[in-house]
Amino acid sequence: MRFHGVIAVAAAAVLAVGPMQAAPMHHHAAPPRAKTAAAAQTSGLGEIMSLQQMRHSKLWFAGSAGNWPLADYELDELKEGFDDVHRQFPVHDGIRLAPLLEVIEKAAMPDLAKTIATRDAAKFAQGFDALTAACNGCHQSTKHGFIVIQRPTSLPYTNQSFAPGPR
């Protein structure tokens, strides 16, 4: 019974793959170059942003747990992510991102770094909210105001301890 099932699945897979393999050959005749490049760039920024979202979340839980070296680390990762945006997407959908990035890179992030250095939970929370406001400010300026970032409410990463530990 099981064996038959496997054969049936394999046969279905072959049938499914057959027509799809023919499709790319068709595309090669007239490659929609400009469109493909634009689509790749758009998804690239979305991917960097998804990483930023993870770092933003981890940063909150690191600071909330008083794990300041981890908070520092995540803030640094965020900086690197925005450096990538700077390099790869100086302009996105006709909007210059560079001046918008400066708001977050030259104000919100250095201010938050200072609050992390004070190891003061209340100050950290304030700095974190200012960072989040800067995320949303850029989303609004880039016609993505429907992407609203907020303080995370629960930790999605159960395989990492956020408690202060050995450095």
Ligand code: HEC
């Ligand atoms: C310089 C402008 C800018 C800043 C600053 C910015 N974003 Fe974005 N973000 C964008 C743009 C533009 C998009 C839409 C990207 C696209 O079209 O794929 C986006 C998309 C997103 C998405 C949606 C990704 C997806 O595919 O679901 C998330 C999540 C996100 N940003 C999180 C953040 C967080 C968190 C911060 C702050 C730490 C931040 N962003 C700061 C411009 C910015």
